[in-house]
Amino acid sequence: MKKQKNKLAGLQKRKAIAGYCFISPFIIGFLAFMVKPLFQSLHMSFSEVSLGSGNFSLALNGIENFKYAFRVDPEYTRLLVEELGRMVVYSLAIIVFSFFVALILNQKFKGRALVRAIFFLPVILSSGVILGLETNNQLMATLAAQIEDSTGGVSITAALEEILRTSGVGVRAFEKVFEVIDNIYDVAIASGIQIIIFLSGLQTISSSMYEAADIEGCTKWESLWKITFPMISSMFLVNWIYTVVDFCMRSDNAVIEKIQSVMIDQMQYGRASAMSWVYFVVILAFIGISSYLISKEVYYYD
């Protein structure tokens, strides 16, 4: 009996060692290229960095860099606040849009695979450098404007905007919505993966639930709120985190551009580190708080 127990412990031990062997590349990389630079950049953010030939030196100067970022630098605070505001608005818009599209794509119709492929296309095509280049291509903007003009100048959205503006209800909130609608292209190209995640969630809901609800006299609208929402609420959490992270790391993000210009053009490593740490902590706090709030609402079926 005792011997057997020993053997079991041996197998578990062997498995544990094998497990560590499998993940060892990650551990090495994490310690060497993540933890060390992370601490170093934290150190740098509290010090004055001077580059010499063959080496660089750090001299602690307290919170001087943070003071610079918030009080001296003319742009940083403004960019940070703006970028966070944009992030909240756009992430919400992306979640709503992708949920809506996933609902449509979950129905059966001809050419569904084609539409799904088209919606996923931006994940491939609008990544990395191409995204940044697309935003400042003036020729394309003028072309789009020309096409818009040539359609006869009747724009439903513009007319709706006009009506809602003159009615004067909640103008500030409407302004944000109008901004999102005008930039619907940005929303659409950023929601490829989210659509697929929602779709895979929708497909796991068994149709018998809807049938039962239908027989009991439940309308489509009610079953959307009472069945679909609770069943895929965990997907909302996944998508929210993915969207926020994706938005923060986009290469056309104004804060990141600012940090890069401070670091590479002005060679101010200490200040750049301080700025990026502030950015990172703010985002981490935001993700933490928002996902805690969402996860309280998440319903787990099993």
Add this chain to the structure above:
Amino acid sequence: MTKAKNIDKLGFWERNKRSGGYLLRKKIIEIGVSVCRFILLFGMCFLILQPILNKISVSFMTEQDLYNPIVTNIPEHFTTANYKMASDVMSYPTALVNSIIISLTIAVLQIAVCTLVGYGFARFKFPLKKMWFACVILVILIPPQTIVSSLYLHFRFFDILGILNLITGQTINLRGSKLPYYLMSATCMGLKNGLYIYMIRQFFRNIPEDMEEAAYVDGCGMLRTFLRIMLPQSKPILSSCFLFAFVWQWTDGFYSKMFLGTTPLVSTSLARIVDSLGAYIQRISGIKTTISVAYSNCILSTGTLMIILPLIIIYLFAQRAFVESISATGIKM
């Protein structure tokens, strides 16, 4: 049974009459919904495809057409000169070969390592497992820009635990060499590697453990079980992760600029195309000229098209692998 057959034989209106108008109403709603759906989806698909279509039409225009307000979609003077110009400015053939080599090797390396790590997380129990997995999540969450300044210096004055400094009294400058990026890829710290680990782990967790246990009972070692039994099953997720790694590496500007700055790649040369265009024209004509915004944007669009063309071809063939991989992982928190 006979009743059902009888109903099938009846005409539409007769059946409608029997159901008290319910059938007609349902049919009308169905048609209305599908018309609305078609309009919505058509609009949204057009929204996504329109920039690409526009780029295609612009790329065949001469400079004259760009200024002609009547010409919008179909070029009046059809030309392929833009492609030649963009190709010259970006030194496209070299950049293409470089990009293919680097994206392929990096993607293979990253996916090979991420598979090992993902399998380790999915199947083995070991102390501190939760802590390490939290680290994977952290890697996904930390913007690489946070650590970039110190990574920059890290590789500028590269040293392995201070050993080199002891021996030679100097550190190596690894800036401009490709080695740092390969090192990072081999240790799961490349572009979006945390995400690949997560996806692969999810996939392995969904495979039943019976086969492996049978293999263990038959005396198969852990590594051999992994290679012989698990790898063949995981082809779909590996191929799609590989495609993602390839594509994202192809278009990546951040890591390429940081670590591969001296190697001409399609992504970095596209980012510089407008500046290089000026220098190129100046070199050829010998006089300092300013290039019009329209023309430089036209070349930019052409360059963008040339870069995404290989990706579109890949996507056409492997569309299923891309789209279904995410469903296959069954992402759940």
